[in-house]
Amino acid sequence: MASSEEDGTVEEKENNNKKRTKSALVTAWLTFYNIAMTAGWLVLAITMMRFYIQRGTHKGLYRSIARTLKFFQTFALVEVGHCAIGIVKTSVIVNGVQVCSRIFMVWFVTNSIRQIQNEESVILFLVVWTVMEISRYSYYTFSLLHHLPYFIKWARYNFFIVLYPLGVAGELLTIYAALPFVRRSGMYSMRLPNKYNVSFDYYYCLIIVMLSYIPLFPQLYLHMLRQRRRVLHGEVIVEKDE
Amino acid sequence: DKHPKWVEILDAKTKDKLCFLDKVEPNATIGEIKSMFHKSHPQWYPARQSIRLDPKGKSLKDEDVLQHLPVGTTATFYFRDLGAQISWVTVFLTEYTGPLVIYLMFYFRVPFIYASKYDFTTSKHWVVHLACMCHSFHYVKRLLETLFVHRFSHGTMPLRNIFKNCTYYWGFAAWMAYYINHPLYTPPIYGEQQIRLALIIFLFCQIGNFSIHIALRNLRPPGSKTRKIPYPTKNPFTWIFLLVSCPNYTYELGSWLGFTLMTQCLPVAFFTLVGFVQMTVWAKGKHRSYLKEFRDYPPLRSPILPFIL
Numbered sequence A: 001m002a003s004s005e006e007d008g009t010v011e012e013k014e015n016n017n018k019k020r021t022k023s024a025l026v027t028a029w030l031t032f033y034n035i036a037m038t039a040g041w042l043v044l045a046i047t048m049m050r051f052y053i054q055r056g057t058h059k060g061l062y063r064s065i066a067r068t069l070k071f072f073q074t075f076a077l078v079e080v081g082h083c084a085i086g087i088v089k090t091s092v093i094v095n096g097v098q099v100c101s102r103i104f105m106v107w108f109v110t111n112s113i114r115q116i117q118n119e120e121s122v123i124l125f126l127v128v129w130t131v132m133e134i135s136r137y138s139y140y141t142f143s144l145l146h147h148l149p150y151f152i153k154w155a156r157y158n159f160f161i162v163l164y165p166l167g168v169a170g171e172l173l174t175i176y177a178a179l180p181f182v183r184r185s186g187m188y189s190m191r192l193p194n195k196y197n198v199s200f201d202y203y204y205c206l207i208i209v210m211l212s213y214i215p216l217f218p219q220l221y222l223h224m225l226r227q228r229r230r231v232l233h234g235e236v237i238v239e240k241d242e
Numbered sequence B: 001d002k003h004p005k006w007v008e009i010l011d012a013k014t015k016d017k018l019c020f021l022d023k024v025e026p027n028a029t030i031g032e033i034k035s036m037f038h039k040s041h042p043q044w045y046p047a048r049q050s051i052r053l054d055p056k057g058k059s060l061k062d063e064d065v066l067q068h069l070p071v072g073t074t075a076t077f078y079f080r081d082l083g084a085q086i087s088w089v090t091v092f093l094t095e096y097t098g099p100l101v102i103y104l105m106f107y108f109r110v111p112f113i114y115a116s117k118y119d120f121t122t123s124k125h126w127v128v129h130l131a132c133m134c135h136s137f138h139y140v141k142r143l144l145e146t147l148f149v150h151r152f153s154h155g156t157m158p159l160r161n162i163f164k165n166c167t168y169y170w171g172f173a174a175w176m177a178y179y180i181n182h183p184l185y186t187p188p189i190y191g192e193q194q195i196r197l198a199l200i201i202f203l204f205c206q207i208g209n210f211s212i213h214i215a216l217r218n219l220r221p222p223g224s225k226t227r228k229i230p231y232p233t234k235n236p237f238t239w240i241f242l243l244v245s246c247p248n249y250t251y252e253l254g255s256w257l258g259f260t261l262m263t264q265c266l267p268v269a270f271f272t273l274v275g276f277v278q279m280t281v282w283a284k285g286k287h288r289s290y291l292k293e294f295r296d297y298p299p300l301r302s303p304i305l306p307f308i309l
Helices: A010-015 A022-056 A061-075 A077-085 A093-112 A120-144 A149-185 A204-232 B030-040 B087-105 B126-149 B159-178 B191-219 B238-240 B248-265 B266-293
Strands: B004-012 B017-024 B049-052 B073-082 B086-088 B156-158
Touching: A010 A061, A022 A061, A061 A077, A061 A093, A061 A120, A077 A093, A077 B266, A093 A120, A093 A149, A093 B159, A120 A149, A149 B004, B004 B030, B017 B030, B030 B049, B086 B087, B087 B156, B087 B159, B126 B159, B126 B248, B156 B159, B159 B266, B191 B238, B191 B248, B238 B248, B248 B266
Parallel strands: B004 B073
Antiparallel strands: B004 B017, B049 B073, B086 B156
């Protein structure tokens, strides 16, 4: 659900044969950005593997990669900027929602609710995110360099079929595990009476977030399936129009 | 060219021939052609037909006359289904009646909202009663304006809009009303001064908003579709037209700022903010279309906030 798949890529822009006069500077920046993000998530992947091989357990793994994860996942906000100024052909809202949901998970769930950091579900979504991001960013990098190996394209448009639902499962299980701790501590919550005349219960907020996966996940998943058919098999899908 | 024309209507997406009309009078309007098309395809009533000269072009207007369009002896039009339509009046009445009723339910503390010991009790703060009067007045005014003041240039909008709009209005009304009428409500920090100032702002902007609606109505005689630039009238509340293209939105923002100040309630502030964003989008669009349509449009005017936005 929180995996950042987009509905338009830099490579698809070129496939359409539109002569986009993208300045060399923009291309250089995007290439640098995507290489850096690929590298970042590779570092995360390697650190996670080393931890598990050396310690034989996943306990404490989150703590060891927490800072790197927060840095690279938060840096992805830059992509929303790319969409906003138009150098990447994706809707700001689509990209924004995806990045925000990742940031929500990282900063407002795993970072702030320490008791769930050693849950297996955390490892599950971390592994999913890592594989997806490495394949996604390397796909963009190679497209920008005009040298896209087929297996990277294959990976990007096939891994999600299994990884998406696994990632959703990891995220939902993590939020569910966090609920009793949120309830007990009353964190991020505000009760009446107060001078702003508002109340907020983070516990119910999390429940609403979990429920929102029900309408949102199938839409994203089907969208990716349509993209996959188009990119891998050249099928023209007539979208339902407004 | 006074000879009758042939008219064919094709589907804009599939280019299938949907309808062929012969012996159509050259002075027939698009509206009349839509009625004829409706006869052969009864599921597509005229309000949901979009007829255009080009599959990707703009919709033709109902008043456009056949012989004034760039067509030969056979006119080829493209049809697009706009989907189920609902009249603007219906949408407005539904979306405004909801908040009126919902707020009152919270005000009277109908059971199952607050703890049962508070059922049907009333708040001890007089500002809560004032807020209820203001909120109710606002929506009654809107309902009456919908019925007697506004002249709608489009008859209908897509059906799904009513669900979207009602969720917005009804949802926010419930959220605001819950806190204002809550037994643990905290009245404004600066007390009577704050409430009095808020009430003055609110009433001033309500009158202002109403004045603008009347002025806009008087711009256009009934039935006519001519568009004119609105100008200040003898009513001082309309003098804001000197500085702003859409003062109805300016006054609306002012009313809700007043209500926010009166109730000192964060959900109300949030509702005001969201409304402001939406109205700014509409005002900018309206301002742009005024500039496009009228060469002599007063340059001093801003869309919604004088000199700022």
